Amino acid sequence: MSSLIRSVRLRGYRRLYGPSSLLAGRFYQTDAMTGEVVALPDIQPSNLQFVKTGNPKAPPPSKSLMFGHTFTDHMLTIPWSSVEGWGTPKIGPYGPLSLEPSCTVLHYAQTIFEGMKAYRDEHGKVTLFRPDMNMKRMNTSASRIALPTFNGDALLELIKKLIHSERDWIPREPGHSLYIRPTMIGTQRFIGVAPPSEALLFVICSPVGPYYPKVSSPSRYMELRNISVPLPVVCRSIMSLIPALLIQRTTKGTGAYKLGVNYAPGVMPQKEAAKMGYAQNLWLHGPEHYLTEVGTMNLFVVLKKGDAIELVTPPLDGMILPGVTRDSVLALARDHASGASKISNLPEKLIVSERAITMKEIQDAEAAGTLVELFGSGTAAVISPVNRIGYLGKDVLIPTGDDGMGPISRPIWTELTGRQMGTIPSDWSVPVTA
Structure with missing residues (x-):
C-alpha cells in the first residue's frame, strides 16, 4: 500500500502525496488489494476517553490572573496519521508533550492555532462566542500548510466537553473568561519540507481576567x-x-x-x-x-x-x-x-x-x-x-x-x-x- 502514489489537485496546484490525499476537505486512502478509494476516519466524539488528573489544582484567585499564564487541570489531544486518519480523542491531565527532535513542527513551523473564550453569565450559564467561525478558520489554516482538516462540529463538541470538565476554572467575576487555545502541529519524524504524515491536535485552557479591568474602563x-x-x-x-x-x-x-x-x-x-x-x-x-x-x-x-x-x-x-x-x-x-x-x-x-x-x-x-x-x-x-x-x-x-x-x-x-x-x-x- 505504501508504494501507491496518487496525485491530487489542491487549492489550484498539484502535489504528490502518499496513500492518503486531501479531497474536498476529507482524507482518502486507496485500498492496496481492491483499488477502492475509502475515506479515512474523521474525529469521533463518541470515542472520547477521559482520564482525570490525580493531582487537581485549586483555581487561583481571579484578581491574580494574568493573560496566558495559568492553565487548567486537563487538555484535549487527538492524534492523526495519513494511514489511520483521526485517532481516539482523549481528555487527560495537562502536561508536557513528547516530541521527537526531528519532528516537522520544530524545523518547518508546521503549526496552526485558534483563540476562543468561554464566558459565564450572571446566572452561571457557560457559553462560547461564535465558535463556528474559529472551526472554519482553523480548517482553512490547516489546508494552507497541508495539515489535516477535520469535522468542525465534532471538534467543537469535544471542546465543549473539555470546557465542561474545567467549568470550575471559569471565574465568576464579570468580565472574566476561560481562554481556549486549539492547536495543531506536524509531528512526523522527518527532516524535509513536505506535508507531514503525522499530526497532533490539542486544546488547552487558561482562565483570564478582563483585558480591561472593571469592564467600564478600557484604559x-x-x-x-x-x-x-x-x-x-x-x-x-x-x-x-x-x-x-x-x-x-x-x-x-x-x-x-x-x-x-x-x-x-x-x-x-x-x-x-x-x-x-x-x-x-x-x-x-x-x-x-x-x-x-x-x-x-x-x-x-x-x-x-x-x-x-x-x-x-x-x-x-x-x-x-x-x-x-x-x-x-x-x-x-x-x-x-x-x-x-x-x-x-x-x-x-x-x-x-x-x-x-x-x-x-x-x-x-x-x-x-x-x-x-x-x-x-x-x-x-x-x-x-x-x-x-x-x-x-x-x-x-x-x-x-x-x-x-x-x-x-x-x-x-x-x-x-x-x-x-x-x-x-x-x-x-x-x-x-x-
Missing part, C-alpha cells in the same frame, strides 16, 4: 501595565523592514491564516517599537503605504464624511486575518446602519466600508479635522484604541475620549462585550452548560 488595563493610554503605534513599511513580513502581507502569502510562522517575525519589531516609545506596530504595505493590521489585531479607521461617519477596515484580500471580532464589529455596524437593529450612542448616519486606506488619507484627514478615531480589534481585548501614529518621523494625532475610546469604538465595545457576557441576548452565544 485602566493599559495603566496597570505601564502602557500608554490609548495605544501609540509606529508605522512599519513591511517591504523595507523584514523580508518575512513582506511574505505575510502579500495576497498569495499567509497573512490570511492563523499560522505560528506569522507571529515570530513581529517580535523583534515589537521590541524596537517599545524602545521608540510606541506600544505597537502599524503594518503598512506597498509604496502607497496601505494600512493592513495594528500589532496582531485587525484595524478600523473612523472618518467624517459630510454629515455622516464612515467606519473603514481593510478588505480581506489575502493579506490580513479574517478576525472573528472584525466580522462581529462589521455585522453590528451594518445592522445599525441599515436599521435592522440599533446600538445606543452610535451615529444614525453610519457608512460601513471594506476598502483600501493609505497613510496619506490618514494624514489628510488629520489635517482636515475629519479623522475621528482608529482602533484595533481582536479576541483578547475586543477593542484597542490608538491615540497617535509615528510616521516618517512625525506623530499623527488621533482624537480619543476621556476613557481613551471614541464615539464609534465605545458603543461597539459595549455591545460586543454585552453579547459575550450574556447581558445582551444573542444568537452568537453558543451554550456549553445550562
